[in-house]
Amino acid sequence: MARKLKILPEFWRSEMGPERLTDSSFDFRRIWKRAILLMLCVALVPLMALAYFDYRISRQHLENEILLRTDRIVSNTKRNVSFFLEERKAALQFIVQDNSFAELDNDQRLNSILQRLSKTIGGFIDLGLFDSTGRQVRYIGPYDLKDRYYGEELWFQAVLNVGSYISDVYLGFREEPHMVIAVRKDMADGTFFILRATLNTATFNDQLVYAKESAFGDSFLINHQGVLQTPSLFYGEVLDVFPTGELKRLALSFPLVTKENQPLDTTDWHGRDIIMGYSYIPYTSFILLVVGNKDELMRSWYSARMKIIAFLLGSSLLILLVIPWVATSLVNDIYHADLDRTVAMREAAVAVREAANAGKLASIGRLAAGVAHEINNPLAIINEKAGLLGDLLSQQAEDDGQTVKMLGLIDSIQRAVERCASITHRLLDFARPGEKRNQAVDLQAIITEVLEFFQKEAEHRDIDLQVQIPDDLPPLSSDRNKLQQVFLNLISNAFAALADGDRLRITVTREGQGQVQIVVSDNGHGISEDNLQRIFEPFYTTKSGKGGTGLGLFITHGLVNELHGKIWVESTVGRGTDFYLSLPLQG
């Protein structure tokens, strides 16, 4: 606990103990907490919001980018594939327009055409000429397919109906995936023939490599039944069937009815996040699928996100450290300022009280002097009347007991009058107008002189007298008699408070600005708080019945004021009393 206390700021500690150092109404802990909370809010909330929005916007931006890119790849690849097929179809159409059946029905001619096609636009494997029955009358290519009958084949029927046909990729007689393009030529006699070319699937596949090679993801073709028409990276080889369940899950029902070129943000059956774009290839049963690997595509954003988070954590940590530190030191400063203010206010209050006290004492002094003067005359009358009474009785000179007793009574009256007179005289002394004779006064000499009065008593009571006066103390310009009386009063009071064997110490020190401070310190019984408040008031005495008039300190206070000095007292019951006397060097 003690260790923990050490790291607490001062203002925190100030309110922990029962003794609060300030009496201010500030709740420093609350100020501290509020400052920290407020500053943290102001600093962290915008930072968090900024980071959050940046996160959101950059992610949105990148996702849009990926969608656009997918869209672009779909569009480009679709154009490539379409163009590839259209170009070859157009070439075949040109050949059947340019050549009659008779001209084509010639191996040499057909072979030279295949050679030229391969050299120019390329991608052809073989050429076949079919008559209207579906028989392949001429075949130029690597397989032995001449005179085979194709009348029942799907492609043949399609060419009959439409005039031209681009097939799916299929196995056919060759037991090897391939695709064909066929065109029909109608002749003037109402018969027709068909020219068919088999395309090199490798060349065809090349049209789809962009997405794969650019690390975007996968791109491939499927037909309306979901059969893969080109190899894919992740979704199977040529002629593998795309699982129909998956097609449905991907919202790819066939035929696709969603708007074309609208990429989907979804997951595939491998559980990977993907962006999928798709498009129909016109005049074919091909559907182009472009699948973006979202994890890969978002990688740059993920690293950016990591940076944002790291920055956010770093700056948050900095704020969390700096703000409490700043708040603590600020509140501590406020606390110190408040402490200073409190001390200043206390001192001011003491000064005001002292001034009021001095004023009060002065007016009490004047009042007391007035009263004393008025009482003096009646006292004098009592004194003279009693005296005369005594004189008359003495004249009778009859020594009866009655007379002796009466003379005793008269004596008592006169002693009481004397006592009264001593009080009134002291009061009148006190109220004497401020005449003061300045002379060079050796403080050491005065104190020694005064102490001599008490030397006997000190020895008798075994009281330890200690005097500490600096040797280089210059003489004071002050009133010797008044100083004497002041010390007489203070030392006499101290002696009254001391028990046998106690000590009395008088310490003289030089203070700044030409002041001397004298402390008359005893370790006697001390003065209670209540008595301390009223100690300089006249007739306030704790020695009533023991010869105290209650005027000693009252008069001392007045004398010190006349010497332009200050007197105050500190005391603890049971531990002793310190009278402080501050006197100017030049009174």
Added chain:
Amino acid sequence: MRIILVDDEVELVSTLAERLTLRGINTDWASSPADALDMVQRQRYDIAVIDMKMPKVNGRELMRTMQVHCPWLQFIFMSGHGATAALQDEFRGIGKKLTYLVKPVDIDVLIDTINGLISD
């Protein structure tokens, strides 16, 4: 030797006079400065014992007036006004030896003072 006491307190001054008389000193008294002046002009006195503070005329003024008429007269002052030091201040500059007593006055001190003045 004849003495005059001047004080506005009749009770005080009459009693004091009676006591001095009982002690064999010829003493008259006056309760106002005017009476006192009147008396010193009709009768020779050696010593005047005067209260410092009386209505209208204070002891000091009375002393000056009396000195005009009776330059031989010696003075003792009584005061209810506290310390002798203050009185000394008040009489500084008069340049004559003066004696001051503080009320209430001890009769023996007064007689000693009177004797002291006479023997000078």
